[in-house]
Amino acid sequence: MRVLLSTYGTRGDIEPLVALAEQLRALGAGVRMCAPPDDEFGHRLAGAGIELVPVGPPVRALMRGTTPPSAAELSRYRTELVDAQFDVFPAAADGCDALVVAGLAQIGARSVAEAAGIRYVYTSYAAVNLPSPHHAPPPRPGWPEPAAHDNRTLWELDARNVNAQFGEILNARRAAIGLSPVDDVRDHVHTGRPWLAADPVLGPWRETPGLDVVQTGAWTQVDERPLPAELVTFLDAGTPPVYVGFGSIGTSPDVVRAAVEAIRAQGHRVLVSRGWADLALVDDRDDCFALGEVNHQRLFREVAAVVHHGGAGTTVTAAGAGVPQVVVALPVSDNPYWGSRVADLEVGAALDGPAATFESLSAALETALAPETRARATALGAEIRTDGASVAAGLLLDSLR
Structure with a gap:
């Protein structure tokens, strides 16, 4: 056949x-x-x-x-x-x-x-x-x-x-x-x-x-690819960072900057995925790391939270890894839907992408990084088929x- x-x-x-x-x-x-x-x-x-x-x-x-x-x-x-x-x-x-x-x-x-x-x-x-x-x-x-x-x-x-x-x-x-x-x-x-x-x-x-x-x-x-050596070195150098990535979706540099500043304000390091928008680091501080194409199944198990655009693949990968999520959804296709599912399941928070600010991202991260959210995300990860x-x-x- x-x-x-x-x-x-x-x-x-x-x-x-x-x-x-x-x-x-x-x-x-x-x-x-x-x-x-x-x-x-x-x-x-x-x-x-x-x-x-x-x-x-x-x-x-x-x-x-x-x-x-x-x-x-x-x-x-x-x-x-x-x-x-x-x-x-x-x-x-x-x-x-x-x-x-x-x-x-x-x-x-x-x-x-x-x-x-x-x-x-x-x-x-x-x-x-x-x-x-x-x-x-x-x-x-x-x-x-x-x-x-x-x-x-x-x-x-x-x-x-x-x-x-x-x-x-x-x-x-x-x-x-x-x-x-x-x-x-x-x-x-x-x-x-x-x-x-x-x-x-x-x-x-x-x-x-x-x-x-x-x-x-x-x-x-199942993705068996190892993580790049430089990324492993960054991960091993401190506490789990927060991942920020928007995949193939173009997003404003202001949103990325606000996300990085909000993550730093919560006391976490940052991973910025370049994606199709070729996102760059907002400065040269050593608490941020820019990455290209990597094994998300393996990486997401090493981070404190995942900030993303609400794509179906990223959402299920983060859910399967048992990690909290912050969905910054643009009004495109199913992205707002996946943001609403993350919020409804209480494994993170969802924001209106174009309106995301330092203040709204800070509040969403506070929710996502709370111990009880992490516990719910871990429990959900065990149920993902x-x-x-x-x-x-x-x-x-x-x-x-």
Whole structure:
């Protein structure tokens, strides 16, 4: 059997599919992956022995700077990505028995699977991305902010926005390959039985009529890489530091400076992860250390707290390490949702990213660094599952046999 995987996004979107690919291959299936053509993704997949089929423009260029692309730019990128999927996916799916996609950006995938007569599975990394009266839709950059407050109404407006963006181009491309039009693009992409690749304790799904969600657990894999020698030396030189990193999200240098000052005021040393924004140290004091790509599973076990943007991968890694978190969430995708989960579970605090200040960060850190928060984070770490990718691989291959 052969499976085609597909996503379009940052490393947080790629890594779960790499974990799934590893489990599929362990069960004897062949795997290839459609992903953005960024060099780092190409190197990552090549190192894992996964064939890359590049689709769309490089993602890193879209994430440049501290401000997101304009609404017009995002609309153009989204339209071009649908065309790219219909152009690339048919050949990529040739010889495959299933197509597993992650993220709403996979607008053309189900149509290609339908035309090829192969199994299609839609996956979300966070419950907030799936329609439910229990929560509002996540922020959609470039689309108008709805004026309603009722969750059901908000999801109806969200469906209209998705249709307005993708309906015409999707149905034109479907007609060109002999498929009938769809009325609701979002629900067409999701299907009535989507998978949720999120930990059931950290990010549970609440039953919703009309949607039969299969929650597998988060798709992760064990990282055995050692920490760099210079980092180990810094860690050994004093008490556990606080980690600050925003991954692929561009953030204001003022937020980083405020975080460093707030951490120092709490009497802790600081680790600053450069990330895609290439964050730098705010000064040359020896209580700060700047780091690049490292093993977060191992590092987070050595720190006092993790300050981050609220990405699904960082949140579950910190939770699994049993470390308190401070989520400084920008209004993008599922980041505010993961911040709310950290706060609801009382394993840290959540802030509105653009409004974060020294004062608000100090209060959040005081909460996160309290002994009782650490105790709750440690207890949560013991409950985080690590078999999500294995569960998903088994479900998929069983359904194909």
